[in-house]
Amino acid sequence: MKRIYMDNAATTPTDVEVVKAMEPYFSLKYGNPNSIHSFGQEAREAVEEAREKIAHLIGANSSEIVFTAGGTEADNHAIKGIAWANQKKGNHIITSKIEHHAVLHSCQFLEKHGFKITYLPVDKYGLIDPKDVEKAITDKTILVTIMHANNEIGTIEPIKEISKIAKKVGIYFHTDSVQTVGHIPMDVNDLGVDMLSMSGHKLYGPNGVGALYLRKGKKIVTLIDGGAQEKNRRAGTENVAGIVGMGKAAELAKKRLNQGKEKEIVRLRNKLIQGIMNKIENVRLNGHPTKRLPGNANFCFEFIEGESMLLSLDMEDVAASSGSACTSGSLTASHVLLAIGLPPEIAHGSLRLTLGKDNTEEEVDYIIGNLPGIIEKLRALSPFKENWEGLN
């Protein structure tokens, strides 16, 4: 059996069609899109075509798409860019406790420079209450930044409701949409956002390229200074091949969404969740039961630790991830799992399986068949098994 990849929230495989579309832009059509000659112009055309495709995917105008070096840069750009551009108006930013580190650490950086940040709590499903956003607004608030869907537990936030609140009082609204773009149907006007971050490699495109949707007329300060590229919104010679790749990925994603292909992922994901919940005891599902990303399944298994689960799964050729302290590099449990109210020892036993468009029913069955044995073996090692107070 082939290795099973169920870590699509970390990165997705680059589609072969995407790679094919990128190929000419390395050694054949290698012009700098800012050059006057035909080499330059064919590259320019390719970049603009990609911009169209990405705009089309999210219902934007192509002039509102700014290419960046990835989702993290797009988040940094949006948050710091708005902060610097509006310092005279105010110094308060509202975000949540479960944002990606690209957002959280950008906010923490601004805190060191005199900005005040409100980190909103979430409920046990990871949902933000729009009323909390409303209550947190002061006359100094310049920006609200709330993620579209959480990368760990998959919960989809009520962005429409929140953006309405921000709009009512004339505050900028940004959403980190890295996990949703290309995975669920969306439209920036329907969502009502001013800025939205995207990443190429999360939608079957290449790494090292992303984009920021910046609503027409909204001004932000650039992060990267240099040439006049991207209409003075992001300097640096364009990553032409990467941009072409992301454009192709967006085109393919749009096609899949038009065909409702994400529903098949939801079906397999639900089968996986059901199978695991039925076969294993002392397990809980993290995130919202229905308001969740199509491919996301996230569990906590009591009595055991996540890294040992990942090692065991890897030995059975399954790639997954965990929010356990032992896997985090910082040796504290995931801030998201703690924010939904899990005690650290429960958060320790988390396992995230994220399905993508290429996962099959067979793979899901394989995991349902093999995980119980792995959990049982690890629980036999655990000093907690007998005298654990458990959840609830």
Add this chain to the structure above:
Amino acid sequence: MGMYSDKVMEHFKNPHNVGEIKDADGIGEVGNPVCGDIMKIYIKVKDNKIIDCKFKTFGCGAAIATSSMITEMVKGKDIDEALKISNKAVAEALGGLPPIKMHCSNLAADGLSKAIEDYKKESKVKK
């Protein structure tokens, strides 16, 4: 996964001496302050020698492998010798640990010395 040595993976796959000793002479329970893991070590002592040693661990791959390794290393050693086993020695016996995982090997060394302490207390009471 490639982050651990073959020896670590061997012990992780087939950990030695897993379990409890019902009539243990010493039990050491330690928690890892860094990431919140827990290890319990049981020893059986006869004529000042550790004749049996078992463990239960709630922790990462490195924590499980070091538990398994230390229980192997102490068997047959007399208790003063066993006390001298350092976390470094356990890590070395496992062919090294990634730097971020060195603290996990403290669990094993600390758990063992706690178990021995516990035994010493117990045997004093008996005398």
